[in-house]
Amino acid sequence: MNGKERMLKAFSHEEADRVPVWELAFNESSIINLGRFFTDDLPPMKLAQEMTMEEKVKLLNTLFTLVRELELDGISSILLLGTEPVDENHVKDGWGRIHRLSEEGELTAVGGPVSGPADLANLKPYHPQQSEFIMLMAAKGNFGDDLAQVVVQPGPFRESWMFLGSMEKLLYYYMKDPRFVHALARTATDWILELVDMAVDLGADIIALDGDLAFSQTTLMSPAQYEEFIFPYHQEITEHVHSRGKLIFKHTDGNAWPIMDGFAEAGFDGFHPVQPQCMDIGKVKAEYKDRLCILGNIDCMYLLPFGSEEEVEQSVKETIAAAAPGGGYVISSSNSIHPGCKPENYIAMVKAARKYGDYPIRIEG
Amino acid sequence: MQELMSKIAEAIKAGEEEQVKSLVEEGLAENLGPAQILKDAMMPAMNEIGMLFSKGEVFIPELIVSAMAMEAGLEVLKPRLGDEAKGRGKVVLGTVYGDIHSIGKNLVRMCMEGAGLEVIDIGEDLRTEKFVDACKEHKPDILGLSALLSSTMQRMPEVIEAVRAVDPSALIMVGGAPITQKFADDIGASGYAPDAYQAALKAKELLSDR
Numbered sequence: 001m002n003g004k005e006r007m008l009k010a011f012s013h014e015e016a017d018r019v020p021v022w023e024l025a026f027n028e029s030s031i032i033n034l035g036r037f038f039t040d041d042l043p044p045m046k047l048a049q050e051m052t053m054e055e056k057v058k059l060l061n062t063l064f065t066l067v068r069e070l071e072l073d074g075i076s077s078i079l080l081l082g083t084e085p086v087d088e089n090h091v092k093d094g095w096g097r098i099h100r101l102s103e104e105g106e107l108t109a110v111g112g113p114v115s116g117p118a119d120l121a122n123l124k125p126y127h128p129q130q131s132e133f134i135m136l137m138a139a140k141g142n143f144g145d146d147l148a149q150v151v152v153q154p155g156p157f158r159e160s161w162m163f164l165g166s167m168e169k170l171l172y173y174y175m176k177d178p179r180f181v182h183a184l185a186r187t188a189t190d191w192i193l194e195l196v197d198m199a200v201d202l203g204a205d206i207i208a209l210d211g212d213l214a215f216s217q218t219t220l221m222s223p224a225q226y227e228e229f230i231f232p233y234h235q236e237i238t239e240h241v242h243s244r245g246k247l248i249f250k251h252t253d254g255n256a257w258p259i260m261d262g263f264a265e266a267g268f269d270g271f272h273p274v275q276p277q278c279m280d281i282g283k284v285k286a287e288y289k290d291r292l293c294i295l296g297n298i299d300c301m302y303l304l305p306f307g308s309e310e311e312v313e314q315s316v317k318e319t320i321a322a323a324a325p326g327g328g329y330v331i332s333s334s335n336s337i338h339p340g341c342k343p344e345n346y347i348a349m350v351k352a353a354r355k356y357g358d359y360p361i362r363i364e365g
Numbered sequence: 366m367q368e369l370m371s372k373i374a375e376a377i378k379a380g381e382e383e384q385v386k387s388l389v390e391e392g393l394a395e396n397l398g399p400a401q402i403l404k405d406a407m408m409p410a411m412n413e414i415g416m417l418f419s420k421g422e423v424f425i426p427e428l429i430v431s432a433m434a435m436e437a438g439l440e441v442l443k444p445r446l447g448d449e450a451k452g453r454g455k456v457v458l459g460t461v462y463g464d465i466h467s468i469g470k471n472l473v474r475m476c477m478e479g480a481g482l483e484v485i486d487i488g489e490d491l492r493t494e495k496f497v498d499a500c501k502e503h504k505p506d507i508l509g510l511s512a513l514l515s516s517t518m519q520r521m522p523e524v525i526e527a528v529r530a531v532d533p534s535a536l537i538m539v540g541g542a543p544i545t546q547k548f549a550d551d552i553g554a555s556g557y558a559p560d561a562y563q564a565a566l567k568a569k570e571l572l573s574d575r
Contacts, residue, residue: 102463108466168471171425171429175380175427175429175430176380216542216559217559218421219424220424221426222423222426225424225426254542301542301543302515302543340516
């Protein structure tokens, strides 16, 4: 059984030969620090935006090396939107959204083409370019159908607030101008559907719909607001992905309990990352085992950055015992392998998944 | 008079910016004291919304529109508050270096302003020296540090050390998704709160203890 088959089995709530291992994302420094365990041919330690094309290729090859060496079952690709520099710390994408660069490797929109309902006409559709899927194409070229090809794509909430350059602004308009919120979500969804088509044409198996809808305590919006402003677009996106014969799961940090039913009803096939500080994976499994494949839960907030390898192994063992029986579970960190995670701990996590993850699961309670 | 104060409070809770402005103007025209409007109508309304937010009964959109309505009322009041505005407590807020997330910090700012504190928001992704400089320049009663990532929260001890090297008794609060009370205690922070509303309460508690 190969990685792709293993991942697809998990999504169909069946037991494969072992629990699949996959990760949503690795930052540049995480790739390089993990890569040191497997190769000397590494790019310099800097952000991808600051790398030459040759260094970027080396970074991608390092990622592929560690995915191969660690025998991960899926590989995630992100859309590399074409951008032009605005100044030392900012770039602009094809939509006219200004993103701030950070040392943590994450782009965050801080300005958009629209400031409010009055200038909605400034929002001119931008269409995806095949070159923006270069990471997927490279991953497909390297691994073909041996691994599940996961494409990470922001969802309609995140795309909408990026048009405004501010999440607070979008949430303000939830109360003040619902028609404007829907207009933004419509444009975002049309763009996402185009991206889905292009990703599927280029070999994606699974879409990860990114964009946080929750924080540590609860959801960013009420369940009623989710129902009104996000659910219809989620439903449209999942239906489209399914019509193309592919799978889709929802990613959100934080405590998503108030809208978990909405995710299941919207047609998502899975949920990631079940942040352990906010959500108990045993309860998520009990509630959604027939409807959602569960991905994640190994704590990357404290355990992977500061814990010992023994503690990581213990957490993997407990998590597999709670979530893996019967299938429907993919092991990963509780978000991503960010620069704070110890590479040794990530390797310990993968090793422990192999040690305890063979089906049928035999872990004493 | 009581009726007008109730209307101001209700308009803040409903997030009606224009209504709050005109009601506050009406109150001032009727010789209500600006401090009285602030303390007896606006702050209790914002406190109520904050409490409901903390209990999960209202969500960020409701909190934001109430905070905007509060701000609209404050704009009208500010020129009239004069010396009465002083002594409410001053907070400098910022997100540590490497962290470009702003929403958590912004919600804390809204809740603290709603609690009557003066807040100077110095932004995101700030190097340690920026916090030191801001403390020298603004002389806040409290410095608030925010981080969303477990990697960037590691920068908090360095900021605390640098600020305390200048002012050993500086009150420094920390917050953000990965922060816990234990982490706050370990790094010598003066205070921590799990959400924006409780951060405002904690700031007031620290100020009253001082």
